[in-house]
Amino acid sequence: MTQASPAPAAGAQLTTTKTTVEFRAALVAMAIVALIPLGVSNPYWLGVLIVSMYFAILAGGWNLLAGYTGQFSLAPATFAMIGAYTTGLLGTYYNVPPLLGIAAAIVVSGLVGLVLGRAVLRLVGPYLALTTLSFAEIMRLVASNSIDITRGDLGLGVAGLPIGRLAWYYLFLAVLVVLLILFYLLLRSKAGLFLQAIRDDEVAARRAGVDVVFWKTAAFTLSAAASGLAGALYAHFAELVTPELGLIAQTGLILSMAVIGGMGTLAGPLVAAFLVYVLSEWLRDVGGYQLVVFAALVVIFARFFREGLWGLAKAAVRRWRQA
Amino acid sequence: MSAIDVDLAVNGFITGLFYALMAVGLSLIFGILKIVNFAHGEFYMVGAYAYTLVALALGVPVWVALPFAFLVGAALGWATERTLMRPLYAGYTSWGLMRDEYAVIVTFGLSLFLINLVDKVIGPYAYRGPPLVETSRVVLGPVLISGHRLLAAGIAIAVILATAALIKWSFWGQQIRAVSQNRLGASLAGIDTAKASAIVFMLSGGLAAFAGALLSPVINASPDVGIFPAVKSYIIVVLGGMGSVPGAIVASLLLGVIESFGAVYLSYQYRDAFGLILLMLFLLFRPQGLFGEKGREV
Numbered sequence: 001m002t003q004a005s006p007a008p009a010a011g012a013q014l015t016t017t018k019t020t021v022e023f024r025a026a027l028v029a030m031a032i033v034a035l036i037p038l039g040v041s042n043p044y045w046l047g048v049l050i051v052s053m054y055f056a057i058l059a060g061g062w063n064l065l066a067g068y069t070g071q072f073s074l075a076p077a078t079f080a081m082i083g084a085y086t087t088g089l090l091g092t093y094y095n096v097p098p099l100l101g102i103a104a105a106i107v108v109s110g111l112v113g114l115v116l117g118r119a120v121l122r123l124v125g126p127y128l129a130l131t132t133l134s135f136a137e138i139m140r141l142v143a144s145n146s147i148d149i150t151r152g153d154l155g156l157g158v159a160g161l162p163i164g165r166l167a168w169y170y171l172f173l174a175v176l177v178v179l180l181i182l183f184y185l186l187l188r189s190k191a192g193l194f195l196q197a198i199r200d201d202e203v204a205a206r207r208a209g210v211d212v213v214f215w216k217t218a219a220f221t222l223s224a225a226a227s228g229l230a231g232a233l234y235a236h237f238a239e240l241v242t243p244e245l246g247l248i249a250q251t252g253l254i255l256s257m258a259v260i261g262g263m264g265t266l267a268g269p270l271v272a273a274f275l276v277y278v279l280s281e282w283l284r285d286v287g288g289y290q291l292v293v294f295a296a297l298v299v300i301f302a303r304f305f306r307e308g309l310w311g312l313a314k315a316a317v318r319r320w321r322q323a
Numbered sequence: 324m325s326a327i328d329v330d331l332a333v334n335g336f337i338t339g340l341f342y343a344l345m346a347v348g349l350s351l352i353f354g355i356l357k358i359v360n361f362a363h364g365e366f367y368m369v370g371a372y373a374y375t376l377v378a379l380a381l382g383v384p385v386w387v388a389l390p391f392a393f394l395v396g397a398a399l400g401w402a403t404e405r406t407l408m409r410p411l412y413a414g415y416t417s418w419g420l421m422r423d424e425y426a427v428i429v430t431f432g433l434s435l436f437l438i439n440l441v442d443k444v445i446g447p448y449a450y451r452g453p454p455l456v457e458t459s460r461v462v463l464g465p466v467l468i469s470g471h472r473l474l475a476a477g478i479a480i481a482v483i484l485a486t487a488a489l490i491k492w493s494f495w496g497q498q499i500r501a502v503s504q505n506r507l508g509a510s511l512a513g514i515d516t517a518k519a520s521a522i523v524f525m526l527s528g529g530l531a532a533f534a535g536a537l538l539s540p541v542i543n544a545s546p547d548v549g550i551f552p553a554v555k556s557y558i559i560v561v562l563g564g565m566g567s568v569p570g571a572i573v574a575s576l577l578l579g580v581i582e583s584f585g586a587v588y589l590s591y592q593y594r595d596a597f598g599l600i601l602l603m604l605f606l607l608f609r610p611q612g613l614f615g616e617k618g619r620e621v
Binding site: 066070072074119120123124125126127129130131133134135137138141142145248249252255256259263288289291292294295296298299302303306 | 353357358359361406407410422423424425426427428429431432433435436439440442443550554557558561565592593595596599600602603606607610
């Protein structure tokens, strides 16, 4: 901010501060994640953390759409699948190199997000959830039934990158941090206020001059592009794409991360993605109750702790300061 | 119309009857709370298990197991309404924000919870429920049908008609319709809106569980068995107009027949996609459905 810029209104100041605190907390969390490989060299757990980062990107992207703009899409996993198939099919049929394929994945999933976002502009709540859910199922059916092109449920082999697991780890982390900074800059700007105004009261936002059509579509496009990027990266990491990437259960996992972490906060969903996924891998060894536990946690958090872990942490800090 | 067309039409119609058992409850819930219950398929799944397990493990006669499944579903519906749905209307002022999102999250979470709980406690294996009658083939002109399916279709017709009559003429049904039309107005007229919501959830859960029990000899109870009929009932409530009970019944029968013909004449692989495409087209271009009132807020 330069000296010449006018002083922001009180409301803007409040939101900026809140977002900045969350951004700093998220950066601290990412710094801790960056240090983990110093102590953990087990490739299995590094792999678990890489998949956690995949989910963190998805949860973050979905949070921008659902948590900040109030557009409750049930298709985040589908955009990851679209991104993964974009780079996978381009590589298989046109020998497109992975980096170009990933770039294409961002563009294609962003465009699909733009079209879908544009189409569902007028739908809210249950209607939006049902439309995006059908979109997700149709896309998955297409991927799994176009056997001649995608090899269906067998999955499509994708070229890997000539880098080791540790390099993958830092590649995912770098992408995650870049997205985090982008989201922060977006939310700190006026656009962030526009998005949240649309979430809180769309009619009032339009009345106050917010270009609702543009910003709702923009949030859909950005969120889809971020998911597509995550999916494309994951495709090259796993060296395989299957329609399972777009399963509703995957969306359920993304949703639970955002809800448990705290929807509409920058740090919550990112941190929760790590907690949920690492814990679920650990619980899988203990007895396989991970999905029961997380589903119960989602219901309990949604019912009793609406601000998620971030809200609980904030309350704890406040109490500690008062004491 | 050739013989195979008659067969397809009759079998599609019967499938539609089972869809209707599911869709009517979902539509009632939408009417009274303006939410979509994403755990609806799990009521169906629980009903299939309740029927199959008491009939197989305890040796209870099927004619007792069938109403038992209804009661289990109704109890589950009541518990869901009581613990998770009350905040949607019971004076939690701060809940106005993100109300729809809360409903989606909490029912979606409940659905995942029930599927995985059953998967861990009872196991992922499929159980085949005992049929109501052992007759394997009944020939009605060009139509070939199993005895169980024919009997189940008859029971489904009776239950659907009874439900429709209950909603239309009974005192409770009138209260439910009043709350659906205007919750505040109904409460001012002295109607217990919490009780009306509870009754709707019990009826809806019971009907879905009953459908699961009726179909358990065909579908084989397994933890994720409810997903498929739930998706069908979402399609149906959108087609029929959200909240409209007659619309839900007509749309159920229509979808059953469309799918039956579509699977043979269009594409077997994409048979599940027809309804989903219809759902998207309707939501985008005719959100009030076939029979819904025009001008309903979307």
